[in-house]
Amino acid sequence: MVRVKSRYLLCEINISVPSNRLLLEDRPIFSAVKDAVASMHGDYGAAQCSIGFSVKYVNALTGIMLIRCPKSSYRLIWSALPFVTSVELKGRKIPLFLNCLHVGVAGGGELHSGTIRTCQKFLVRYNTQQLHRMLPQCKTTDEKTHVRRAILRSSTKMLKGKEHKDESD
Amino acid sequence: MSLFMDLNLPFTADKKRLKTLLETAAHLGFSTVAINYVHKAQSKGKQEIPKPTPLDQLVDELPIVQGRSRPIKILNRLTILVTDTNHYRTNAAEYKAYDILAVHPTTEKLFHAACMTFDVDIICITITERLPFFFKRAPINAARERGVMFEVCYAAAIRDSTMRRYTLTNGLALVERNNGKNVIISSGTDKALELRGPYDVANLAQLFGMSEAEAKDGVSSNCRSVLLHAETRKTASGIIYTVKTPKDTEPKETDTDTISMVTDEPPSAKKRKTSAETDTDTVSMVTDEPPSAKKQKTSAS
Numbered sequence: 001m002v003r004v005k006s007r008y009l010l011c012e013i014n015i016s017v018p019s020n021r022l023l024l025e026d027r028p029i030f031s032a033v034k035d036a037v038a039s040m041h042g043d044y045g046a047a048q049c050s051i052g053f054s055v056k057y058v059n060a061l062t063g064i065m066l067i068r069c070p071k072s073s074y075r076l077i078w079s080a081l082p083f084v085t086s087v088e089l090k091g092r093k094i095p096l097f098l099n100c101l102h103v104g105v106a107g108g109g110e111l112h113s114g115t116i117r118t119c120q121k122f123l124v125r126y127n128t129q130q131l132h133r134m135l136p137q138c139k140t141t142d143e144k145t146h147v148r149r150a151i152l153r154s155s156t157k158m159l160k161g162k163e164h165k166d167e168s169d
Numbered sequence: 170m171s172l173f174m175d176l177n178l179p180f181t182a183d184k185k186r187l188k189t190l191l192e193t194a195a196h197l198g199f200s201t202v203a204i205n206y207v208h209k210a211q212s213k214g215k216q217e218i219p220k221p222t223p224l225d226q227l228v229d230e231l232p233i234v235q236g237r238s239r240p241i242k243i244l245n246r247l248t249i250l251v252t253d254t255n256h257y258r259t260n261a262a263e264y265k266a267y268d269i270l271a272v273h274p275t276t277e278k279l280f281h282a283a284c285m286t287f288d289v290d291i292i293c294i295t296i297t298e299r300l301p302f303f304f305k306r307a308p309i310n311a312a313r314e315r316g317v318m319f320e321v322c323y324a325a326a327i328r329d330s331t332m333r334r335y336t337l338t339n340g341l342a343l344v345e346r347n348n349g350k351n352v353i354i355s356s357g358t359d360k361a362l363e364l365r366g367p368y369d370v371a372n373l374a375q376l377f378g379m380s381e382a383e384a385k386d387g388v389s390s391n392c393r394s395v396l397l398h399a400e401t402r403k404t405a406s407g408i409i410y411t412v413k414t415p416k417d418t419e420p421k422e423t424d425t426d427t428i429s430m431v432t433d434e435p436p437s438a439k440k441r442k443t444s445a446e447t448d449t450d451t452v453s454m455v456t457d458e459p460p461s462a463k464k465q466k467t468s469a470s
Contacts, residue, residue, distance in 0.1 A: 014193070016362060039330065078372050082365045083327060099197055099366035133233065 006052055007074040008119045010102035011081065013063040016095065021063050023089040026055040029065060032087045033080070040080040048073040056116065062127065064101075066119060101126060128154045171385070173367035174201040174392035176246060176269065176291070177322060177355035180222070186359065188228055193361040195232035195241040201392070203246040203269055205357075210249055210256035218263035221245040244268040244396075248293060251279050257287050269399045271320065277302035284308035284317065290399045291353070293320045294343055296336045304346040313351050316398045318391055319343055322357030323365070323373055340377035349383035353391045 013029075015021050033055075038046040049069065057066040069077045078100065086095045102122045131151045138144040175194060181187050187204075194202050204227075208218050224243055231240035246269040251257055257272060264270055271291035274280040283292050285308055292312065295301075312319070321343065326336040344352060354374045356364050365373070367388050374384035397407070404410035 012366075014196075014362075016189075040333075075372070075375070078369075079376055082323075082369045082373050083333075085327060085362070095362050097362055097365065098369075100368050100372075101366075129236065133235075 004052065005071040006068050007071050008056070008102075008116055009067045009069065009074070009078060009081070009100055010119045010123060011065050011067065012099045012101050013065060014097050014099055015063065020089070020094050022060050023094070024058055024060040024063070024065075024087075025089065026058045026065070028087050028089050029058065030055045032084050033067065033077070036084045037077055037080040040083055041076055045076055045080065049077050053077065062130075064123065065098075066116070068116075124154065124158065128158070171389040172200045172393065173198055173388050174203075174396075175199045175355050175364075175388075176201075176203040176244075176353060176392055176395060177205050177320065177357045178202050179205050179207065179357065179359045181359045184227065186361075189361045190359060190364070191228060191241060191243070192232045193364050195234050197364060197366045198235040199241070199367065200234045200237060200239070201242040201244065201396075203244040205246045205248055205271075206267070207248045207250065210251055210253070218247070218261070220263075221247075221266055246271060246291075248273055248291075251275065251283070254279065254282055257283075257289075259288060265403070269395060270402070275301070281305075281308045284312035288402060289317060290395050290402065291318050291320045293322075294339055296322055296339050297325050297332055298335060300339050300342065304342055306346055309347045309351075313347060316394065318351050318353045318395050318398075319347070320353050320355055321374075321377070322355055323370065324356050324358030324360075324363045326373075327358075327363050327365075337376060340374075344377045344379055349377075349379035351391065352377075352379065352383070352387050353395060354384075354387040355392075 013021070013024060034046065034049060034053075037049045041048070052068065052070040054068050055065060056068050057064075059065070067077070081098050081100065084096075084098050086093045088094075102119055128151065131147055131154065135144065135147050135151070138147055178190055178194065181190075191202065204221070206219055206221060228243075231243070233239070234241050245267045247264060247267040248271040249257060250273045252275050269291065270289045271293055272283050272287055272289050273293040273295070274283045275295070280292070280302065283289065309319075321336070321340050323336065325332040327333075352374075354370050356370075358364060370388050371381075371384040374387050375381065379387065401407040
């Protein structure tokens with residue numbers, strides 16, 4: 001049996017109005033990406049992305065999504081991602097853009113990921129980084145303690161995860 | 170991980186819009202951006218080239234770059250839209266206020282002149298309409314020898330489908346002629362929603378027929394060599410440069426008349442030299458030589 005190889009694109013969804021972020025769902029994003037591929041690469045592209053292409057995960061709070069695509073055509077799908085300009089959510093057209101966070105790029109080999117697990121690992125690291133960025137922007141002390149606690153929690157979790165891994169080794 | 174740059178963010182008088190634009194660029198991971206002032210040269214009369222707005226008037230606080238702890242670096246860039254050969258003036262004093270100098274030739278003759286003789290850093294390629302001429306290998310090779318980069322903007326491609334076709338056609342035509350070398354990809358948009366992340370831009374550049382490495386160079390190392398080329402253009406191959414003497418170091422005892430006289434002096438008042446011996450010889454030797462791409466690299470190190 002040969003394993004079906006796929007690539008995962010971890011993307012950030014940038015919306016100009018942050019309150020609209022909570023409306024995000026996987027179905028509309030899927031169709032928006034599919035339309036972009038169809039308009040960029042025509043029928044051939046649309047056919048390519050109808051096999052093994054899906055939106056695996058959408059986090060409406062942080063605006064992160066994960067796309068799965070077959071390894072043979074992931075470049076094709078990725079090249080169409082910049083042309084996604086809006087998504088129709090609840091009957092409204094919401095302007096947004098997608099920013100790839102974690103995919104393989106020549107020269108930057110460390111970004112390559114073939115499994116959903118490496119994506120998750122990257123995402124944990126990325127979100128911790130985001131918390132660190134948020135800290136200086138906090139205005140009240142209440143917010144500050146909140147963010148600090150979140151950072152502590154995430155870093156202890158990471159340490160625990162490492163210990164588990166060491167034990168299993 | 171390399172430093173990513175976006176050397177074309179058009180200037181808008183709207184401060185709020187510019188601020189969101191810069192914040193988005195920093196968020197996406199661009200560590201250097203250039204604010205672009207476009208100057209449309211007209212054939213009749215002498216026209217003023219606008220002075221760049223000082224940075225502290227534009228933004229109050231520079232946003233921190235994603236994944237780094239440094240604030241974003243902002244440069245000024247002038248693009249001259251040339252429709253006639255005499256629109257570009259060599260060594261005009263107005264150009265000195267800008268960090269990067271670019272030209273946008275509209276005819277084949279001007280394109281040839283821009284590649285062969287114009288002392289600029291970037292040559293812009295028309296992307297919103299069908300190219301009025303074909304690229305020839307000779308001027309493009311000459312530009313490559315001199316270290317001048319060609320710029321392709323992607324924002325128009327995002328806006329609508331016909332523009333996308335023109336962008337792809339012209340990008341393909343350019344990359345076919347110069348084998349993907351000496352191309353930089355920049356945004357050229359004043360809307361934050363039309364900016365794209367550096368990896369997406371690199372992937373987009375692959376549609377022009379560039380290889381993965383060349384596409385990545387288009388947003389990182391080629392932009393860096395633009396900055397170095399700009400520096401060599403300003404400073405006699407990056408070896409000698411002139412500095413304006415700071416006002417507050419002047420002797421305080423002198424009366425007001427002399428002070429005003431000193432400040433009116435051209436900035437060439439003080440010269441700093443790296444090689445102390447055989448001053449005059451080095452100067453003439455260096456200034457006679459055209460700054461080539463190889464030269465930049467040695468001067469950078």
